[in-house]
Amino acid sequence: MTEEAIFQGCLKNQAAAQRELYNRYSPKMLAVCYRYGHNREDAEDMLQEGFIKVFSQIHTFQNKGAFEGWVRRIMVHTCINNLKKNKRFNESVDIIYASSIQVREESIPSIVQAKQVVECIRILPIGYRTVLNLYAIEGYSHKEIGEMLDIEESTSRSQYTRARQMLEEILIRKKIIQKPKEKTGWLSAIR
Secondary structure, eight states, X not given: OOHHHHXXXXXXXXXXXXXXXXXXXXHHHHHHHHHHSSSHHHHHHHHHHHHHHHHHHGGGOOSSSOHHHHHHHHHHHHHHHHHHHTTOTTOXXXXXXXXXXXXXXXXXXXXXXXXXXXXXXXXXXXXXXXXHIIIIISOOOHHHHHHHHTSOHHHHXXXXXXXXXXXXXXXXXXXXXXXXXXXBOSGGGGO
């Protein structure tokens, strides 16, 4: 089935088209939800809720940009709304601890370590992880993140900075990266 046929079938509430859309996009979208969820079960719940929204709002897609991008935005917003609803975003880290971490940058050693980096991102407190995902991975601005999360733009910036600092410390502690001898740039790979 072509993407257009799937889209048209979903507009007509055809179960086969909806199943095809789900099968085609659910693995990628589960990965998106997993970055925001507390665990796999949370991510799967967010995924299901997101697809319900996709199917109920498919008539609003205007063929401006990629359909997959439209689905992804719905998933991200579903995840954010879920975090806000469950008040999980308010988890935070002691500012004294976060401010003591030094930011150093160097290139991430290999693509093989990408999975390890993602797992380390999941260790971050949910507030840090959410801002890091929205800014570095999804590409939202700090102003947009502030609006989405009902926080100040400056709070988004500081959460992102602290997330990067904490992530670097975790990666060094887990020996995924080495503590650099000089200040060069590994975190520049994360936007």
